Amino acid sequence: MVEYPPPAQQPMYPPMPEPIVGVDVFPPQQHRRWTVLLRVILAIPHFVVLALVGIALAVVAFLGWFGALFTGALPAWAGDFLRGALAYTFRVTAYLYLLVDVYPPFSFEVNANYPVQVLYPAPTRLNRWAVFFRFILAFPILVLTSWLSSGWMVISPIIWLIMLITGRMPAAVFQATAAVFRCQVRVDAYWLMLTPTYLSQVFGDGPLPEPSAVAPPLPYTPASPTRPLLTSKAGRVLLWVILVVGILWSFFNPSPNYSHHNEPTRTNHVEWGTP
Template identity: 30%
Template sequence: MTRYPVHVEAHRDEQLSRWLWLVKWLLLIPHVVILAFLWLGLIVATLVAYLAVLFTGRYPAGLRAYNLGVLRWSWRVGYYGYYALGTDRYPPFTLAEVPDYPARLAVEESAPPPRWLPLVAWLFAIPHGLLLGALAGAGTHHYDDTSVTARPVSFVSLVLLVVVVSLLFTGRYPQGLYDLLVGIARWNFRVAAYLTLLTTVYPPFRLDQGEHEPGEAADPAG
């Protein structure tokens, strides 16, 4: 299986708190506020990068480093929080790589994006967006003018519900559900990296579950 150039890695804590997930939303408020501004910056930086690639064929190094940093920060926060609940170690406030943090994201260096890619990358990503939206989004379905079926929670939310109930009452995190949540997060970040032109390799339509990328041996040191 070909290894994708966006590496989304994780290492789950051996022992997770039974109750900390109840207050992580509160603890994460500072990160959420900062990330809201960082993601606004990412949108602007990506638009500027699109124009730079389109007209010069180059992706400015500073914009690339910023966008990669925002994705790294987002993955650390999501892994601590409600993407995976995989660690109780509070995420650091930094765009830089933190090698010893349990959640890591890296992108292999590649050739500059082709000049035409900014014109169609968003279009190519639509099928991924629809599939990921079906996994992570709640919604309503209209069958006719009078009949509406509501789906108040997403598939991911249901999985997390099973996880937190298991943690609360047994202190255990079901391995299969953990692998699934990490796989969904990995798919999300691959698409995000493609949309921001950090990689020009089209994301695969597959759910690579588990802590390590396919074809990579586990790190004995974590």
């Protein structure tokens, strides 16, 4: 069994000036084609669990909002539950997005041994006005993430077919998919008051170094293929395509899906292939 290093033991790139949620994704060299073929069917048990988790998440988030509004900090018990529930949700999401091939464990453990690691910042004080107006402040990024998610779902049959034939996710597709996934993680963490940091760096942390005879040394040691998330020109172009497709889909879809962020674990947050 592959042991994925816990976040505390992973080499870090330069720290961010604000408490931001980090995401580590360790993709396999080769996906098993039969798991790609049956991905949604295999995930059905998780859909059942996510439906129940979504109810608990909504209740805890509501109570946590009141606690943060009056005390200026998310109650510890609420933060612990939300971090664990979201970590589980994000593992299932990454599995459905074909970023990884290992079946997600039914665990709320934040640092579970899985090729997807969510690195939450330490609990910090929250601005009460930002808590009170959380929905208004978060609305633009909720819509943006909805467009990205919808756009990815629309093109997902193409990605699924490529991976079914080759067993691999092309590098540019991985970068764009990881960027969409990371946006979902960070927006949900902000929406649920696990971090005061607003969404930024939607298109990654920077471009990939240009190929050269002698590659210049990096000023840091990457912790994973997604931390930092460096995107190629093809990856950024594909991300723009995903965004445009998502915007167009929202105009033709009679029921916009950004409202699902009220319940981050609902299955329409992670479904793919059936837009």
